[in-house]
Amino acid sequence: MKKLSLMFAASLLVSPLALADVVVIGHSAGPNSITENQVRDLYLNRSNELPDGQKATTFEMASGDAVRAQFHDKITGRNDAQLKAFWSKQVFTGRGQPPAEVSNAAAMKARVSSTPGSIGYIDEADVDSSVKVILTP
Amino acid sequence: MKRLLQLAPLALAIAASSASAQSTEDTLARMQQQLDSMQQQVNTAKNDRVRFNGFFSTGVATSSNDAGFDGKTEKTSVADLSLFALQGTFDVSDNTQAVFQLVGRGAEDWDPVVEWAYLSYRPMNNLQLRAGKMRLPLFMYSDSLEVGYSQLWARPPQSVYGPIAIKSYVGADATYTMNLDNSAVTSQLFTGFTDETGTAGPSELRNVFGTTLSWTDYVWTARAIAGTAEVYIPSLAIADARALFLGLGFGYDDGTWQIISEVTRAEIDGIFADTDSAYLSVGRRFGSVTPYAVVGWVESMDNDDRTGALSAALDTRRDEYSIGARWDITPGVAIKGDVTHVTGFENAAGGLDASYVIPAGKNSTNVYTLKIDSAF
Numbered sequence: 001m002k003k004l005s006l007m008f009a010a011s012l013l014v015s016p017l018a019l020a021d022v023v024v025i026g027h028s029a030g031p032n033s034i035t036e037n038q039v040r041d042l043y044l045n046r047s048n049e050l051p052d053g054q055k056a057t058t059f060e061m062a063s064g065d066a067v068r069a070q071f072h073d074k075i076t077g078r079n080d081a082q083l084k085a086f087w088s089k090q091v092f093t094g095r096g097q098p099p100a101e102v103s104n105a106a107a108m109k110a111r112v113s114s115t116p117g118s119i120g121y122i123d124e125a126d127v128d129s130s131v132k133v134i135l136t137p
Numbered sequence: 138m139k140r141l142l143q144l145a146p147l148a149l150a151i152a153a154s155s156a157s158a159q160s161t162e163d164t165l166a167r168m169q170q171q172l173d174s175m176q177q178q179v180n181t182a183k184n185d186r187v188r189f190n191g192f193f194s195t196g197v198a199t200s201s202n203d204a205g206f207d208g209k210t211e212k213t214s215v216a217d218l219s220l221f222a223l224q225g226t227f228d229v230s231d232n233t234q235a236v237f238q239l240v241g242r243g244a245e246d247w248d249p250v251v252e253w254a255y256l257s258y259r260p261m262n263n264l265q266l267r268a269g270k271m272r273l274p275l276f277m278y279s280d281s282l283e284v285g286y287s288q289l290w291a292r293p294p295q296s297v298y299g300p301i302a303i304k305s306y307v308g309a310d311a312t313y314t315m316n317l318d319n320s321a322v323t324s325q326l327f328t329g330f331t332d333e334t335g336t337a338g339p340s341e342l343r344n345v346f347g348t349t350l351s352w353t354d355y356v357w358t359a360r361a362i363a364g365t366a367e368v369y370i371p372s373l374a375i376a377d378a379r380a381l382f383l384g385l386g387f388g389y390d391d392g393t394w395q396i397i398s399e400v401t402r403a404e405i406d407g408i409f410a411d412t413d414s415a416y417l418s419v420g421r422r423f424g425s426v427t428p429y430a431v432v433g434w435v436e437s438m439d440n441d442d443r444t445g446a447l448s449a450a451l452d453t454r455r456d457e458y459s460i461g462a463r464w465d466i467t468p469g470v471a472i473k474g475d476v477t478h479v480t481g482f483e484n485a486a487g488g489l490d491a492s493y494v495i496p497a498g499k500n501s502t503n504v505y506t507l508k509i510d511s512a513f
Binding site: 048078 | 188190192224226236238253255257262267280281284286287316319321355392425465467468469512
């Protein structure tokens, strides 16, 4: 019982971290900042160029992920069903393919840090030196 | 004893592992990392070089009589609304892609038909050149004509989408997109030919030339198209008839309201009907359910060119009223229900099955549709 209450207390301590803000991260050789509209255009297939002219590669968390929901709530204003419908239209009209999906923050950092011109997003608490934060929406 | 001996290595292993639990954990962690990076490499190769997507529809539709609106009669047939499509996108190089789309339709015994097979080349970010077999871009939804999941409706409004049987062509196009501040202008030039066997036997379009121009700010959309071709339909003794197609489209989608309208004119030299058509569709999203209403109209504008049996068969006038709803059950799957009332034939066949409508003296038909659309 004592263990349970300890776990409960711990979860209370942890939960504010779990609600930390999503940040947009980029490859170290990419631009140092980007606007919300530019990020939206990249994630909605309206543009494929970073502000510095590099060809952009975007990465997404998997559907159903809380950070993904927070990112899209702030940036594109679309939920998972709307995104699915949007991308199916892009794919089946030959206009493009959705961003590659990763399953967790570590994988997101690994893909972004190893792909020039890439951007992604993670929880602020997961930021480390392998990537740089280019926007806090 | 024998048993004990057999167990000995296991006991040893357990003892050894507990003694070096720390190093085993380290090894495991390292292996996990290696596995992760290998998995990523495999996924990268898979995602970046080749992608497969597909869509699927099935459903039932039935009609109050045999007028044949969208090919539907009193005999309910599940196969009529069923189709399965597979699309492959292959990255040939950084800016070159090969794309194919195979569609198998229940109404055609699932024989796979190639609807797309083209090579796409992007010499710069804003310019795309394509060559091969593609959809004829006559309408706003031509490219995703059969991708029910990407549309609000149970079927595209037949007043506009119905009269022209030819859906694909072989040729080339160039698309240039100009990104403005929070909006984009896209222009497209296309040329090619078609050679299809439709309901009226073989028909051909030669020397197709056309252009589209569209603008969007991602809420509002406006589109215009003009195209011309030479038409050959041997069964109707039509050869080298000049055809002209004009269309205007308009869309509004703010995430809650979805309003779409298209107005088109198709003219063809000779007896074949020249038609004007239009529709207006309004949908309103309530969470995962989007009810919609559509009003459509199509009318032949050259009735004076025909007499007698040809008049009855080809003179076209028809009004369509649809109400329906789309329900997004889960990302990737939607269920749709639709009731369409078709009327206003005015003593002709309404562009439907003249051999039924005229003798039966019908002036209306109702079509009921229940459908599942999926994309993956």
